[in-house]
Amino acid sequence: MSSPTTAPTLDEVARTAGVSRSTASRAINGGDRVSPEAQAAVDAAVADLGYTPNRAARSLVTRRTDSIALVVPEPDERILTDPFLAGTMRGVSAALGGTDLQLVLLFARPDEQPGRIVRYLRSGHVDGAIVASHHRDDELEEALLATRLPAVFVGRPFHPTPDLLYVDVDNVEGGRLAARRLVEAGRRRLATITGPQDMTAGVDRLTGWNEVLDAAGIAHDAVEAGDFALAGGAAAMERLLAEHPDIDGLFAASDLMAEGAMRVLAQHGRRVPQDVSVVGFDDLATAATTSPPLTTVRNPMITMVRDATDMLLDLVANGSKDFTPRVLAPELVERASV
Incomplete structure (x- = not known):
């Protein structure tokens, strides 16, 4: 047995288990060519000795870092204020809770040129990546195809291929749901505040609306x-009222933008829903606390993040890419803004 003040070594595990050092190493690191009897003996020795593998040494054997990157090419202040992005970060972290994997967060720095995140991913620091809130020009799609790093996108890539896996909500159908609800409410002078058009979610929601x-x-x-x-939604609402003062229905492509728009409508004496009906998108916590509570399209974020993380863990563990994109159905959530 090792000294109480000395961490047990791999050699001690091997002696206790009655196997060679190389067999003990393979058993601990998940290698093949280990008999069930030897594996059981090594597992028992590890438990008895309280042995913890050296992460650096283990990586030499397994060629893995035991780290997963969450890539969000947005500035860090956006991560802290956007409930969808904050929820994505919490969801991935929670999904990794039952594993030994470390989560590495990669955000964009203010005014940085594309390439820093790509260089990090190419350097072998992580075993795989989950990409959220990606933009057309962030170079991530091309880089991940070139590196062959296991990766899953939360949100449809602009150029999906069999090697670019993703989980998304049907944003086109979500835009349709919002438009139909306003039309059914008898609104005929309709306006929309779109999401960024360099993001597929923004493009698809506008497509369904149109x-x-x-x-x-x-x-x-x-x-x-x-x-x-929120601020972007408020500014867009000001422009809409200046150019189209007769609008009676609004679809904002996120709940935060809808909240900003509703504040501006109130400042201009326009009542919701009496004068202007409003529909948002996401159904995050803010939707139930606006005044009035917001009718919105539910984006199943928790399920998307969980599915993306599970898919990535399977890719890392098994190397299989026998997956198809998962596109989840949106749902209209009725409250009091229509």
Whole structure:
């Protein structure tokens, strides 16, 4: 037995288990060519001695870092204020809770050029990556295809291929749900605050919105670009009211933008829903606390993040890419803003 003040070594584990050092190493690190009897003996010795593998040495054997990256190419202040991104971070961390894997967070620095995150991912510091809130020009899709690093996107890539796996909500259908609800409410002068058009979520939600308005014969010229943030929604609402003061229905492509827009409507004496009906997107905590509570399209974020993490862990452990993209259904949540 080892001294109480000395950490047990691999040699001690091997002696206690009655196997060679190389057999003990393979058994501890998940290698093959280990008999069930030897594996059981090593497992018992590890438990008896309280042996903890040296992470650096283990990585030499397994060629793994035991680290997973969560890549969010947004500035850190956005992570702290956007409930969707904060929830994504918490969800991935929780999904890794039952493993020995470490979570590495990679955010964008203010005004940085694309490439820093890509260089980190190429350097072999992590075993895989989950990518959320990606943009058209952040170079992540091309980089991950080139590195062959196991990766799963939360949100559809712009150029999905069999080697770019993703989990998403059907954002096109979500845009349709919002538009249909406003049309059914009898609103005919409709406006939308879009998500960023360099993100697939922003593009797809606008696509669904336009489809329904076209089918209903309603003009969709009242469009302002937003950034999914509260201040961006407020600024976009100011522009909409200046150019289209007669609007009676609004779809904001995130709950935060809807909240900002509703504050501006109140400042201009426009009542929700009496004068303007409002529909948001996400159904995060803020939706139930706006005044009035927000009718919105539910984005199943928790399920998306869990599925993406499970898929990545399977990729890292087994190397299999026998997956298809998972696209979840949105749901309209009725409250009091329509």
